[in-house]
Amino acid sequence: MIAVLFFAASAMAGVEFQSADVRALQADDFANPGMLWVTKGERAWREPVATGAACQSCHGEASKSMKGVAAAYPKFDATIGRVVNLDERIEACRRVNQKAPALPAESEERLVLSAFVAHQSRGLPIQVSIDGLAKATFDRGAALYFTRAGQLNLACTHCHDRAWGKTLLNETISQGQPEGWPAYRLEWQSLASLQRRLRACFYGVRAEQPPFGDPDLVALELYLAHRAKGLPMSVPGVRR
Ligand code: HEC
Ligand code: HEC
Known part of the structure; x- marks a missing residue:
């Protein structure tokens, strides 16, 4: 399984890293809690x-x-x-x-x-602009994505580019794609924004969590969206 994941070339949706029952929940609009x-x-x-x-x-x-x-x-x-x-x-x-x-x-x-x-964009490919007036924000997001943080001293890239497919505390690390958010997270028993998910990743490495609306979170969101270019949107996603 892991070998297959590592040989896959393109961006993979987050739901592909979820268990069969969670995948089934997301796929069925009548069962999807989101x-x-x-x-x-x-x-x-x-x-x-x-x-x-x-x-x-x-x-x-x-x-x-x-x-x-x-x-x-x-x-x-x-x-x-x-x-x-x-x-x-x-x-x-x-x-x-x-x-x-x-x-x-x-x-x-x-x-x-x-x-x-x-x-309303479900099934449509992510397509963001990173030129002109968006460029500085994109650059900031890209820099943050590769910057180590927290007591664990890990950057986003260490988990979501180098370790996807591996298991961490009972969870399979995905590629950290944004296409399913806002998503319903079973652990939180609620729909949640991408920013809430990102804040949980900051917490995961024991780093200070940027507040909601922080420019750094928006910059990371833009970087993630560009990285996910072409991946079809799937809101509301369902996650464990
Ligand atoms: C210590 C490893 C680790 C680090 C470092 C980390 N994350 Fe995560 N991240 C996780 C885990 C575990 C999950 C939940 C399982 C999954 O979907 O990958 C997750 C989930 C996500 C998701 C949701 C993916 C989905 O489809 O639901 C995104 C987006 C994300 N991370 C982005 C980031 C960003 C941006 C950073 C850097 C600020 C970061 N992560 C740092 C481990 C990490
Ligand atoms: C009085 C008219 C009006 C109302 C009411 C209104 N909007 Fe708008 N909306 C606009 C206009 C005009 C724009 C274009 C940007 C601007 O000039 O503010 C816009 C832009 C947007 C955009 C950005 C579209 C894009 O292509 O990027 C979104 C999303 C949006 N509105 C959602 C909403 C939602 C959701 C509500 C209700 C909570 C709402 N709007 C209520 C007039 C309105």
Whole structure:
């Protein structure tokens, strides 16, 4: 099995490193626990809020207007003036275009919208831009990916490029691809953002965890997305 994994040339989806029962959960929309968040997100998309119009009244049917959008994030946003991930782009839309109060990172209201919008890109290849105004953020992410951190003194690359397919504390280390996130993690009994997963990796090497929304996390997300170029999106993923 491990030899097969090491000879595989291209990017491999995270779910391929999960057990058969977890793979089955992700593959079946009726069993996939993450679909509950997607369904709630669809409701939120259609309903007006106290302070403004529904997402749908400006954007129309998400299956058309949001198709492929998530696959291009993180991306430089001219109105915000920096590289943002999808969740931050949606939050900016809520605050500016819906005049809604800010929501805390990782709150259910934010997760359901990101999951619903990202779900509209399911099956579509990740395709981000790292040129122009995104370049500096990409470079930062790439540098971080190869920088050792924490008491274990390991960089992302040590686990996700050099040790994928190996077992660590009962888990098979994957290539660390982002295509399934936000994903439902059984251990957390919740849908979770990619940033929450990355923070868990910082914790895993006993390094200080960057706070949600930290520019370093967004930079890593952009690096991961570029590295995963062409891999089909599969939100909501399911992980152990
Ligand atoms: C000590 C080894 C180790 C290091 C170092 C590490 N991770 Fe992880 N990472 C894991 C394990 C274990 C998991 C859970 C199993 C899996 O999916 O790989 C994981 C999961 C992930 C996932 C989710 C993959 C999926 O499909 O669900 C991403 C993305 C990720 N790591 C990125 C990173 C990044 C970026 C860094 C550096 C900041 C990093 N990791 C550092 C061990 C590590
Ligand atoms: C009043 C109209 C309006 C409302 C309501 C609105 N948006 Fe937007 N949205 C826009 C406009 C206009 C843009 C283009 C960027 C900009 O100028 O802010 C945009 C951009 C976006 C983008 C980025 C699209 C891309 O191609 O990168 C996403 C994602 C998004 N909105 C999601 C949402 C969600 C989710 C909601 C509801 C929570 C919402 N929007 C509510 C008008 C709106």
